[in-house]
Amino acid sequence: MIQYEKTTLDNGLTVICNTDVTTPFIAVNILYKVGARDENPDRTGLAHLFEHLMFGGSRHVTDFDNRVQQAGGNCNAYTGNDYTNYYTILPAAAIETALWLESDRMLWPKLSPRALRVQKNVVIEEFKQNYLNRPYGDLWLQLRPLAYRVHPYRWNTIGIHPSHVENVTLDEVKNFALSHYAPDNAILSISGNIPASRALELVKRWFGDIPPAAAPRQKIPVEPRQRAPRRLESASHPIPVPSDVICIAYHAGGRATDNFYACDLLSDILADGESSRLHRQLVKRRPLFAELDAYVTGELDPGLILLHGTVAAGTPVHTAERALLDEIQHLVTDGVTPRELQKTAAKIETRLACDEISYHEKAARLAALEYTGDITLVNTERHRYAAIDADTLRRVAAETLRSANSSTLLYLATNR
Secondary structure, rough: OOOEEEEEOOOOOEEEEEEHHHHHHHEEEEOOOOOOOOHOOOOOOHHHHHHHHHHEEEOOOOOOHHHHHHHHOEEEEEOOOEEEEEEEEOOOOOOHHHHHHHHHHHEEEEEHHHHHHHHHHHHHHHHHHHHHOOOOOHHHHHHHHHHHHOHHHHOOOOOOOOHHHOOOHHHHHHHHHHHHHHHEEEEEEEEEEEHHHHHHHHHHHHHHOOOOOOOOOOOOOOOOOOOOOEEEOOOOOOOOOOOEEHHHHHHHHOOOOHHHHHHHHHHHHHOOOOHHHHHHHHHOOOEEEEEEEEOOOOOOOEEEEEEEEEOOOOHHHHHHHHHHHHHHHHHHHOOOOOOHHHHHHHHHHHHHHHOOHHHHHOOOOOOOHHHOOOOOHHHHHHHHHHHHOOOHHHHHHHHOOHHEEEEEEEEEOOOO
């Protein structure tokens, strides 16, 4: 059981404090409710660009990383479709260093022409390195717009094209900061060796006088129900690839829905570990695939359950695809076995228990679950999984793993 105290300051900042006396450290985690979904379709990649800019210094701090390292800590951040998350890990006695740094860059981030130029180049090079100059790097750039037509989940956090970041202006970046990087659009969670009352006192000292943005939330378009299968066979790639890859995406429920939990269980039953169904049938017994994976994306709005497989050398891609679809149909028709459900539920129970051990994981989970709208899931999520039986999984599989709900990308090997 994770004990926590939650408070909302007068300026709208949500503060969550968890005391963990088993560690001498502390994690200060700040989640901003802005991600790729909050971008303009003509200016994608802006949330990720701003993540980089936030490490470029602020009014009173020239080097954010150096200040953290001098205090014996480390820091990092990541941008997702729904939010951007920053965290700093320090000895507990140095908590005010983290709070000072985070408050300074919330209020006065360094947004100069030079800083923007430098970080633009960094992000553009990251785009090229990870998505254009790496085998299979552009796979997601093709799969997301195949699965989504109107929702901003149709682009990746890196953006649609490097030109979007290249062409962004300093005024656009400043407006982005004013609208999203403010206390009323943030969740600050702290976990570590400090009394919750003391942590809250320090947060009020450093953040209490920062004014809210009071900016209206952008209206996110609702993705229409998919009513026919979609398909793309891609044979032209920026970098040659040696093997065919099959990706099948099915629309699933959002992070807070029962459908998400059922699909998470289904994905683990299908492809989590060597004893999973797809690995046993299509990698070991019939070696049609070199590897297979399945997972849920877990976004706030309806996300995806994904199947991803690298076809074994010498296997025709359409033969492998047919075999994969047959296994999906077996799951829909026959359901899961009691052994599969028991094993998968035990794995999830172990994973959730391990998350309760790490103060860093607790800080991140508390903030993320608060953003879903139900922070109590930090202690009750295991019950959501445990309540799912074989009949429920069979029903959800039939509703979700349908041809009409699928988007298939065949990423074909070069010189096949």
